[in-house]
Amino acid sequence: MKVSEHIQLTKRSVSLLFSLSRAKITCLLLGSFTGAVMPYVPVWFSARLLDCLYEGREAGTLALYVLLTVGLVFLLSLARAYLDARCRMASTEMYRNENWKYSEKAMQMAYESIEDPEVAHLRDRIQRETQVGYNIYRLFHSLEGIVGHVTRIGISLWLTAPFFLLKTISAPARAAFAAGLALTVLCKIITTRKVEELNNQYYSGCVHLNMLGSKFHAYLDDYHSGKDIRIYGMSEGLTAYSAALRRETFGMYRKKNRRQAEVQIANVAMSRILQFGLYVLLFSAALKGGVSVGSIARYVSCVLLLLEACSGLAASLQTALVNQEYMKRYFSYFDIQNHMYQGSLTVEKRDDNDYHVEFRDVSFRYPHTREYALRHVNLKFKAGEKLAVVGANGSGKTTFIKLMCRLYDPTEGEILLNGVNIRKYDYDEYLSIFSVVFQDFWLFSFTLGENVAGAGVNRAEKYDGRRVERCLEQAGLGKRLDTLERGLDTFLYKDCDDGGVEISGGEAQKIALARALYKDAPFMILDEPTAALDPVSEYEVFRKFNEIAGDKTAVYISHRLASCRFCDKIAVFDEGRVVQTGSHEELLAQEGGRYHELWHAQAQYYG
């Protein structure tokens, strides 16, 4: 990393720390300064006391020095304790802000990045590194160390400066003293670098193992996976795999600790030898005369404190330096740009819902893939039309919807709404015209009413209960709603409320459908909306589909052709291409066509 990059990164990191919690960083630095000053109070006053005793001063002066020492140390300790307590309190604010940064970033990111496995991996990795004390937490400690050690070095030098100017000590002795000091610090820098390098190697080496380990733990702990684990007797295998991962990580950990201990032993031995030499030098020089007893005591203590502070500063700087790599990775996640073109056109709110959508020669490839998921798709459908999208699994149906909702932009070609490229519309406005029930829809551990109202999850904002009930009824959940004692206030799942209800896959799908109805958007898109429904419920959805969709433009995706017969127009997807379009009758009449082939193939299984 270049020096300019280090400087930029440091500036950015420090301003991040202040933005996360000004109180925490202020208290931390002040606390560090106070803690650094504290040991010098007894050192200075003890030296004065010794000199007073030696000079035979009266008891009153001695008592004053004792009182001043005790009083000052007491006041500094109080200040330190207060700052520590404030710092601990501010930590909560800082943790919350730091955590929130991830959520905020996720909300701002393009969906494309959210779905990108590389982004997920990066996020996982930096969160893990933060948990083990790197990134901003290490920066906190490094800064705390730097402030404390610099303060100590300053005071030590100030108090020992007269020693370097003593005429009674020879110039070679003073030079030897300075050289010894420099050598001790150098020794500390080299060993700290080695220790940090070993840490770095270890953490980089086991990031992947840790990620796998926590996934396995999540499987073992999560009740959602509990059924399959029991039925398929997977617990033994999972436990063994977890244990193997742990063993491997632990082996690496032991190796790292052994190497670090060797380095530390060498460091301690070297430092102590040098310190001893310095000590001897100082004493012999001082004993030659011209230095008071108190000053000898002060020089000795200050030199030791100076050595400690120099080593500590070297360690803190080294740690901060190593942490720069982690900070760089940390910021790289928050720097992920939303490259989607942000248009500003408003979507015309039409009472007649007269919207028409056109896919014009659209091809699409997912990021980091070579295969096209959609190729040269040309499709037009207009207001009020019921379009069915059919095709085998993997033929591109869901991708088609993701593009239509602008979760991704086409790699080639364009999508038009009322003749205007959808990129030109304001993104939120554009999304507001769609209600989608995705195959992998998500319900939240909130109340049933909040789940259906979607946008009304903000508890201060009350949703329209009547409308929610009507939508649930239309989606086929009316009877189940009647059985719920707390009605719309019943929590889904038990994560947030012990009285929450567990719902079946079919019920969940109906709630998701009700949510789409509640949004009342001009476009309604249903991706395999009956996959989890029993035949009676499925029949109900088909029967009422026209009533449910009303005059909305509806896109209905299914790999079951029978479910699509009631649509005005059917688009048949095959390997990312639209191979046929037409009504059910028209398509069935085209013998040798994909629809004809799929229809007859499915007739065998679905009757």
Ligand code: ADP
């Ligand atoms: P369908 O809905 O018809 O089952 P999809 O649209 O989900 O098909 O998938 C079309 C193709 O795109 C498949 O080959 C699938 O593997 C691939 N695909 C789907 N989602 C992603 C993704 N997030 N990243 C990479 N490839 C994907």
